[in-house]
Amino acid sequence: EAGVAQSPRYKIIEKRQSVAFWCNPISGHATLYWYQQILGQGPKLLIQFQNNGVVDDSQLPKDRFSAERLKGVDSTLKIQPAKLEDSAVYLCASSLVTVGTDTQYFGPGTRLTVL
Amino acid sequence: GDSVTQMEGPVTLSEEAFLTINCTYTATGYPSLFWYVQYPGEGLQLLLKATKADDKGSNKGFEATYRKETTSFHLEKGSVQVSDSAVYFCALTNMDSNYQLIWGAGTKLIIKP
Numbered sequence: 001e002a003g004v005a006q007s008p009r010y011k012i013i014e015k016r017q018s019v020a021f022w023c024n025p026i027s028g029h030a031t032l033y034w035y036q037q038i039l040g041q042g043p044k045l046l047i048q049f050q051n052n053g054v055v056d057d058s059q060l061p062k063d064r065f066s067a068e069r070l071k072g073v074d075s076t077l078k079i080q081p082a083k084l085e086d087s088a089v090y091l092c093a094s095s096l097v098t099v100g101t102d103t104q105y106f107g108p109g110t111r112l113t114v115l
Numbered sequence: 116g117d118s119v120t121q122m123e124g125p126v127t128l129s130e131e132a133f134l135t136i137n138c139t140y141t142a143t144g145y146p147s148l149f150w151y152v153q154y155p156g157e158g159l160q161l162l163l164k165a166t167k168a169d170d171k172g173s174n175k176g177f178e179a180t181y182r183k184e185t186t187s188f189h190l191e192k193g194s195v196q197v198s199d200s201a202v203y204f205c206a207l208t209n210m211d212s213n214y215q216l217i218w219g220a221g222t223k224l225i226i227k228p
Contacts, residue, residue: 004158042119042204042218043159056213091158104216106151106158 002026004107006092012113018080021110025073025094031055032069033104034077035091043091049075082114117142117212121205121219128195129227136190136222138179138205146209148172148181148188149216153202162190162203200226 005024013019025032031050035043046065048055051072060067064083069075079086089111093104122137140146150162150172163172168183177192188205205219 040220042206042220043216044218045215048215056215093159102214103161103164106160108156108158 004092004094004105006090006107006110008110009108010111010113012115013082015084015114016081018078019082019112020076020078021090021092021112023075023077023092023107025075025092026105029094029096029105030072031095031097031102032075033091033093033095034067034075035093037089037091037109039088046077079112082112084114087112087114117146117207117209117217119205119207119217119219121203121222124202124221124223125225126222127225127227130197131194132226134190134192134195134199134224136203136205136224138188138190138219140186140188140205140207142186142207142209142217143211144209145183146207148179149206149208150177150179150188150190151204151206153204153221155201159204195224195226197226197228200224 034046037043046060047057047067049069052069067077089109091109092107095102095104118141120139147166149164151159152162153159163174165172165181171180179190202221202223204221206216208214
């Protein structure tokens with residue numbers, strides 16, 4: 001079974017530029033998550049989708065971050081414009097359903113460096 | 116709100132040593148508890164989980180027991196290997212928090228040959 005795919009793996013941009021990350025979840029997984037992981041910290045949930053609807057985006061900085069999940073499968077996370085403090089690893093995860101004991105499967109992440 | 120506290124790293128051990136990484140939590144109700152591992156250059160992987168009090172999760176020689184009386188979920192392994200070097204994250208989900216994963220800060224483990 002293929003895992004969660006993410007691209008690109010690494011991205012370096014100047015501040016105020018825009019950037020987009022792509023995620024393809026495990027086939028059949030209804031729930032998709034985007035996390036931001038700053039070095040030395042645990043992941044922080046940015047947005048959670050159930051199929052193509054948003055379940056929770058309370059921690060997404062909506063003035064600069066946006067995300068969509070087309071047709072309930074692939075998802076794209078965009079930052080526009082980027083700030084220095086956005087330097088982090090962006091993780092995508094998926095799970096079959098949304099219950100407390102359900103396992104989230106993570107992709108390898110995209111390491112973003114903002115100069 | 117719910118929270119997870121892990122021991123600070125890095126933890127440095129010699130190969131075949133006994134490992135304990137402490138994890139305590141604060142949560143209402145009956146959370147589910149997880150340990151995730153992040154190997155260098157890789158994504159997070161579920162290592163083990165426990166869904167109710169006194170449950171023991173185990174995988175790859177690692178164990179953790181859900182202790183409600185001490186609100187703890189310490190990770191243990193009897194004999195570590197160099198390949199266990201990674202960052203270990205304790206986490207919980209709780210109905211009161213919409214089943215979102217609440218993470219500890221992570222503990223870096225370094226095993227020397």
